[in-house]
Amino acid sequence: MSTKHSKAAARFLSNEEGSQWHNQSIWYVRDKRDTLSKGLPEWEELRNLSSDIKRHTVTHLDQYLEKFALQAEANGVIVHWAKDAGEHNQIVYDILQQHQAKKLVKSKSMLTEECHLNDFLISKGIDVVETDLGERILQLMNIKPSHIVMPAIHIKREEVGKLFEEKLHTEKGNSDPTYLTKAARIHLRNEFMSADAGMTGANFGVAASGDIVVCTNEGNADMSTSMPKLHIVSMGIEKVIPDYASLSVFLRLLARSATGQPTTTYTSHFRKARPGGEMHIILVDNGRSDILGDELHWETLKCLRCGACMNTCPVYRRSGGYSYTYFIPGPIGINLGMLRSPQEYSDNVSACSLCCSCDNVCPAKINLSEQIYRWRQSFDTIGKADKMKKAMSYGMSIIFNNPGLYRTALKFAPIINKLPHGLIYNGLNAWGQGRELPSFAKHSFEELWKKGQVK
Amino acid sequence: MNSKDAILANIKKNIRHTYDKPEINIPGIHYPDVIQQFIDISETVGGKVEKLAQDDDVNDLIKRCYPDAKKIASSLPEITIATTNPNTVKQAQDLNDTEVTVVRGEWGVAENGCIWIPQAAKEKAAYFICEYLVILLSSKRIVHNMHEAYQKIQFNDYGFGTFISGPSKTADIEQALVMGAQSARGVTIILTDE
Numbered sequence: 161m162s163t164k165h166s167k168a169a170a171r172f173l174s175n176e177e178g179s180q181w182h183n184q185s186i187w188y189v190r191d192k193r194d195t196l197s198k199g200l201p202e203w204e205e206l207r208n209l210s211s212d213i214k215r216h217t218v219t220h221l222d223q224y225l226e227k228f229a230l231q232a233e234a235n236g237v238i239v240h241w242a243k244d245a246g247e248h249n250q251i252v253y254d255i256l257q258q259h260q261a262k263k264l265v266k267s268k269s270m271l272t273e274e275c276h277l278n279d280f281l282i283s284k285g286i287d288v289v290e291t292d293l294g295e296r297i298l299q300l301m302n303i304k305p306s307h308i309v310m311p312a313i314h315i316k317r318e319e320v321g322k323l324f325e326e327k328l329h330t331e332k333g334n335s336d337p338t339y340l341t342k343a344a345r346i347h348l349r350n351e352f353m354s355a356d357a358g359m360t361g362a363n364f365g366v367a368a369s370g371d372i373v374v375c376t377n378e379g380n381a382d383m384s385t386s387m388p389k390l391h392i393v394s395m396g397i398e399k400v401i402p403d404y405a406s407l408s409v410f411l412r413l414l415a416r417s418a419t420g421q422p423t424t425t426y427t428s429h430f431r432k433a434r435p436g437g438e439m440h441i442i443l444v445d446n447g448r449s450d451i452l453g454d455e456l457h458w459e460t461l462k463c464l465r466c467g468a469c470m471n472t473c474p475v476y477r478r479s480g481g482y483s484y485t486y487f488i489p490g491p492i493g494i495n496l497g498m499l500r501s502p503q504e505y506s507d508n509v510s511a512c513s514l515c516c517s518c519d520n521v522c523p524a525k526i527n528l529s530e531q532i533y534r535w536r537q538s539f540d541t542i543g544k545a546d547k548m549k550k551a552m553s554y555g556m557s558i559i560f561n562n563p564g565l566y567r568t569a570l571k572f573a574p575i576i577n578k579l580p581h582g583l584i585y586n587g588l589n590a591w592g593q594g595r596e597l598p599s600f601a602k603h604s605f606e607e608l609w610k611k612g613q614v615k
Numbered sequence: 616m617n618s619k620d621a622i623l624a625n626i627k628k629n630i631r632h633t634y635d636k637p638e639i640n641i642p643g644i645h646y647p648d649v650i651q652q653f654i655d656i657s658e659t660v661g662g663k664v665e666k667l668a669q670d671d672d673v674n675d676l677i678k679r680c681y682p683d684a685k686k687i688a689s690s691l692p693e694i695t696i697a698t699t700n701p702n703t704v705k706q707a708q709d710l711n712d713t714e715v716t717v718v719r720g721e722w723g724v725a726e727n728g729c730i731w732i733p734q735a736a737k738e739k740a741a742y743f744i745c746e747y748l749v750i751l752l753s754s755k756r757i758v759h760n761m762h763e764a765y766q767k768i769q770f771n772d773y774g775f776g777t778f779i780s781g782p783s784k785t786a787d788i789e790q791a792l793v794m795g796a797q798s799a800r801g802v803t804i805i806l807t808d809e
């Protein structure tokens with residue numbers, strides 16, 4: 161009955177100290193989020209409004225995208241449309257080729273992760289440099305993010321110290337975060353200076369003005385676009401929003417939900433190319449327009465990618481981002497993975513206790529846990545139902561539908577109490593792993609009731 | 616069919632119910648003392664706040680804040696201590712090693728310490744590449760919240776503007792907060808028009 165998630169979670173938990181640290185640090189972020197949200201009397205109203213604006217926008221997505229593209233073009237920006245990851249990657253490469261660009265500095269973008277852009281560009285000989293500190297650490301380690309906002313949350317400072325010793329020639333044995341951050345600053349400064357092109361994602365695309373809005377704490381999106389003359393933006397089509405009035409709603413929610421900050425340090429609005437430069441926006445579908453047609457799951461398109469659902473999730477905090485098989489972990493990742501491919505990513509659906517905490521923190525009010533429940537209900541249809549659970553459900557349906565059989569079964573149930581431990585607690589009984597089962601009562605409620613012993 | 620048409624056609628085909636645009640008329644938070652709130656939150660996010668006294672000179676104040684600064688970038692005419700002008704440098708890279716950049720902020724936001732800085736010189740790199748950023752802000756131009764701010768902010772022909780709230784920071788190594796990731800490691804806000 162073990163899924164890939166539960167097996168990987170067991171490996172994660174075998175490092176007791178590390179897994180506890182992970183749980184506690186992420187809970188700390190959730191706690192900061194709570195404090196900040198309670199500082200705004202209008203918090204819940206903001207969440208409702210954010211959900212309503214997103215519902216409106218994604219159900220008028222064609223109109224807003226056309227408006228956005230027209231505005232951006234009027235600002236002199238070159239707009240591209242990509243049906244899928246392959247087309248997106250090719251467009252990026254073609255633009256770089258046209259400019260004979262060899263080195264690309266990038267700020268954080270989960271969409272380019274989704275498209276596997278870096279691997280593609282590197283295979284074509286482009287020098288790709290991630291410039292968010294966490295992303296750069298992961299890139300130098302050749303591993304993937306384990307969280308969408310805090311990508312290197314699972315890495316210890318000693319590991320970073322060792323990595324920088326080798327790659328950036330820092331002092332041996334020095335793993336002080338301030339020292340290491342400074343070393344990375346110097347290293348990345350050189351990359352910014354010599355880059356031919358800068359790439360950013362987009363937190364929002366404003367249809368009324370054509371602005372691309374990018375939020376960072378490090379200022380790396382701004383550094384990536386201030387030196388090179390070429391700026392390429394990779395933007396999922398669901399990131400378009402109507403206007404500044406809408407933007408103010410989302411921005412008030414985003415950083416508070418994500419990291420428990422009142423805002424990110426930088427909220428940059430890119431409307432035009434640099435003087436003498438060129439700005440490109442690639443609008444990427446890659447399955448999003450199909451999600452719109454899914455009556456049960458289209459609201460996942462409201463997601464702001466803040467990561468609050470991960471921070472609050474008891475399963476995520478105690479199993480880590482790598483336990484999930486989709487590149488986005490946690491509640492939103494479970495859903496997005498299933499929308500990508502139910503056959504490939506169904507292992508994550510069990511990584512949910514249906515506590516519904518994610519629904520209560522989501523700044524776009526996506527019904528995340530309800531959606532996970534719905535996926536579970538569809539498992540039999542897609543051929544992913546667990547064979548043992550299915551057999552047991554079948555068995556239980558026979559017992560519960562036959563009162564005589566039920567009573568007989570109940571009468572003999574206490575025998576289990578006397579069975580040898582090894583017969584009950586073994587690999588076949590998943591419910592007996594890591595816990596003791598309650599013992600069966602000698603007499604059933606019905607029996608006691610009939611004898612008048614229920615008071 | 617090209618990709619644009621294909622994407623738009625698929626969106627149209629897949630939209631099931633449509634939802635109306637909600638009215639965005641939210642009563643954003645208001646503070647009894649908007650300037651004090653702005654000062655408090657600016658310090659919380661790691662910035663420093665100085666008030667320019669009536670008989671003081673802004674250049675003197677900046678020098679007192681950063682006595683060792685040699686390379687100072689600004690395109691503001693009143694900043695006479697500037698050694699580099701981001702308007703006239705040959706390329707953005709020439710601004711590297713800038714110790715202090717002085718800019719004017721257009722609007723401050725009391726709820727989160729954001730200051731709206733529209734690009735006002737050829738090389739916006741000046742705002743990010745410096746070790747320390749000094750932002751001049753009129754205390755008459757502080758609004759309560761982001762809803763108010765977005766009704767006020769303006770763009771110019773450069774087509775770039777940014778809200779900055781405190782110094783560049785990161786917590787990517789074990790959640791330890793470090794100031795000065797890739798951009799300015801310190802921010803001083805000078806409030807004028809007291």
